[in-house]
Amino acid sequence: MRVLVIGRGGREHALVWKLAQSPRVDRLFCAPGNAGTAMQAENVPIEFTPNDFDRLIRFAKKERVGLVVIGPEEPLAHGLTDAMQKERLRVFGPTKNAAQLEASKVFAKNLMRQADVPTAEFRTFDHPQPARLYIESREYPLVVKADGLAAGKGVIVCSTRQEALNAIDRIMIREEFGAAVGRQVVVEKRLEGQELSLFSLVSGRTILPLPPTQDHKAVYDGDQGPNTGGMGAYCPAPIATPELLQQIEEQVLVPTVSAMKHVRMSFKGLLFTGLMLTSQGPRVLEYNVRFGDPETQPLLMRLKSDLLDLLEAVVDETLGEIDESRIEWDPRPAVCVVLCSQGYPGPYVKGRVIQGLEDVGRMTDVQVFHAGTRREGDVILTDGGRVLGVTALGDTLADAKRRAYEAVSRISFLGMHYRKDIADKALLPPPAPPPPTPPALEAL
Ligand SMILES: Nc1ncnc2c1ncn2[C@@H]1O[C@H](COP(=O)(O)OP(=O)(O)O)[C@@H](O)[C@H]1O
Ligand SMILES: [Mg+2]
Structure with missing residues (x-):
C-alpha cells in the first residue's frame, strides 16, 4: 500500500519512521516533510493551505495512495478529511465537524458540560x-x-x-x-496538579487508549518561562496508574465519544485528552484531535506492532476486533528531549548547521526525530523553532533519560537550547511544600 503523511514536524517524522517499518507499506510519501522524513519517505513539496486542498488531493489520486494520515490540527480543522473522503480517498483523521473538539474551545467546554465530563468550572463569552x-x-x-x-x-x-x-x-x-x-473566550478556574496526555484511537463506539505520556510545556527547567509547543516527553507516565486510567476511561473517554455520536459528529481518529491530575481527581484541560508532539515520539518508539494495522482499523471501523492485549509495546520506557533554536519560543534564528547526527545515528535504541530541519547538499540545517526530538529507550526511566541526554551531548548547532530536566517529574520526589507563613507581628 502507498501511504501519504501530511505535515512537517517531529510527530510526522515519528509517524513516517514507524510506518516505514510496516511490511505492507511499499511507498511512503510525506508532504511537505523535513530532512528527517526524507530518510524514510519521499518528500512531496506540497504545503497545505486552507484554500487549496486540490494539489494534495490530485497528488494522492495520481499516486494511488491507499491511506492518507493527517498529522497537524490545521488541515483537520479546515476539513481536509471531508474533502479527501469526497474524492474516495481513505483518510486517518476526524472530519471538520468532529475536529471542533480542538478547533473551538467553546465547543469543547460545552460538550464537556453536556456530557458531564470533569473539567474546570467555566463560562464562555462573546x-x-x-x-x-x-x-x-x-x-x-x-x-x-x-x-x-x-x-x-x-x-x-x-x-x-x-x-x-x-x-x-x-x-x-x-x-x-x-x-x-x-x-469568543473561555474563562475558567485555574487548576493545580500534574498534566497528563492520554491518546486514544477512536472509531465508532470503540476506544483504545494508548500508553500515557507526559509533556513539558514551559521552555525552562522546573516549568519556568513561557509555554512552547512542547520541550520533551516520556512514556509511559508512572503517575497514570491502571486505576486512574480506568477512571479516565469511564468519566472522560466514554462520555465524550458518545456525546459526539449523539450530536452526529462521530469521532474517528486519534483523540488526545490533556488532563490535569488534581487532588479532586482528573480534569480535562482540552481535547486535541491528532497525535501530540512531542509525545508521539517516545510513544511510537515503544510500539512494536504495525502502526498501519491500527490506523486502518480506525478508518475501516474494525478497531473493535483488535485485541488490546495483542498490541505489543516495548516494556522499556522512552524519553524524548527537544532541541530548540536560539530565541524559541520567541522569534528565532534559522539556517544553522547541525552537527553530530551521524554519530548519534550509530547509537542503539536512540532515534533522532526531525522537526524544523532541511537538507542543503550534504548538510542539515535548522529550519524551525523546535529542531530535533532526541528519543531513547532505557531499562528504566532514569536510564532512558540518561541515554537521551548522552545522545543530546553529541549534537550541536549554534544557539541550541533544551531542557535538562525531562522526566524528572517522575524520577524525583515532589518538591516540599513551602514553609508555613509566620504569624503577623501584631498577632505575637
Ligand atoms: N484550567 C487550567 N488550570 C491550570 N492550567 C491550565 C488550565 N488550562 C490550561 N492550562 C495550562 O495551559 C496549557 C495550555 O492550555 P490548553 O487548554 O492545553 O490549550 P492549548 O494547548 O490549545 O494552548 C496547558 O497545558 C496547561 O499547562
Ligand atoms: Mg494543550
Whole structure:
C-alpha cells in the first residue's frame, strides 16, 4: 500500500519512521516533510493551505495512495478529511465537524458540560464586558482561553485578576491571536496538579487508549518561562496508574465519544485528552484531535506492532476486533528531549548547521526525530523553532533519560537550547511544600 503523511514536524517524522517499518507499506510519501522524513519517505513539496486542498488531493489520486494520515490540527480543522473522503480517498483523521473538539474551545467546554465530563468550572463569552464582570466576581485564579486555534499561544494562565482582565483585552480587543480566534473566550478556574496526555484511537463506539505520556510545556527547567509547543516527553507516565486510567476511561473517554455520536459528529481518529491530575481527581484541560508532539515520539518508539494495522482499523471501523492485549509495546520506557533554536519560543534564528547526527545515528535504541530541519547538499540545517526530538529507550526511566541526554551531548548547532530536566517529574520526589507563613507581628 502507498501511504501519504501530511505535515512537517517531529510527530510526522515519528509517524513516517514507524510506518516505514510496516511490511505492507511499499511507498511512503510525506508532504511537505523535513530532512528527517526524507530518510524514510519521499518528500512531496506540497504545503497545505486552507484554500487549496486540490494539489494534495490530485497528488494522492495520481499516486494511488491507499491511506492518507493527517498529522497537524490545521488541515483537520479546515476539513481536509471531508474533502479527501469526497474524492474516495481513505483518510486517518476526524472530519471538520468532529475536529471542533480542538478547533473551538467553546465547543469543547460545552460538550464537556453536556456530557458531564470533569473539567474546570467555566463560562464562555462573546463580548468583553460580561467577561470582565465575571472575572471581577471570581475569588480564585483564572485561565483565559481564546476560542480558536492559536498554535498553543491562545491560553493565558493568570495569577491575578488584573492579568485576567488584560487577557480579555489581548484576545478580544487587540485581537492578538486573530479576529476569528478571539471572537469568543473561555474563562475558567485555574487548576493545580500534574498534566497528563492520554491518546486514544477512536472509531465508532470503540476506544483504545494508548500508553500515557507526559509533556513539558514551559521552555525552562522546573516549568519556568513561557509555554512552547512542547520541550520533551516520556512514556509511559508512572503517575497514570491502571486505576486512574480506568477512571479516565469511564468519566472522560466514554462520555465524550458518545456525546459526539449523539450530536452526529462521530469521532474517528486519534483523540488526545490533556488532563490535569488534581487532588479532586482528573480534569480535562482540552481535547486535541491528532497525535501530540512531542509525545508521539517516545510513544511510537515503544510500539512494536504495525502502526498501519491500527490506523486502518480506525478508518475501516474494525478497531473493535483488535485485541488490546495483542498490541505489543516495548516494556522499556522512552524519553524524548527537544532541541530548540536560539530565541524559541520567541522569534528565532534559522539556517544553522547541525552537527553530530551521524554519530548519534550509530547509537542503539536512540532515534533522532526531525522537526524544523532541511537538507542543503550534504548538510542539515535548522529550519524551525523546535529542531530535533532526541528519543531513547532505557531499562528504566532514569536510564532512558540518561541515554537521551548522552545522545543530546553529541549534537550541536549554534544557539541550541533544551531542557535538562525531562522526566524528572517522575524520577524525583515532589518538591516540599513551602514553609508555613509566620504569624503577623501584631498577632505575637
Ligand atoms: N484550567 C487550567 N488550570 C491550570 N492550567 C491550565 C488550565 N488550562 C490550561 N492550562 C495550562 O495551559 C496549557 C495550555 O492550555 P490548553 O487548554 O492545553 O490549550 P492549548 O494547548 O490549545 O494552548 C496547558 O497545558 C496547561 O499547562
Ligand atoms: Mg494543550
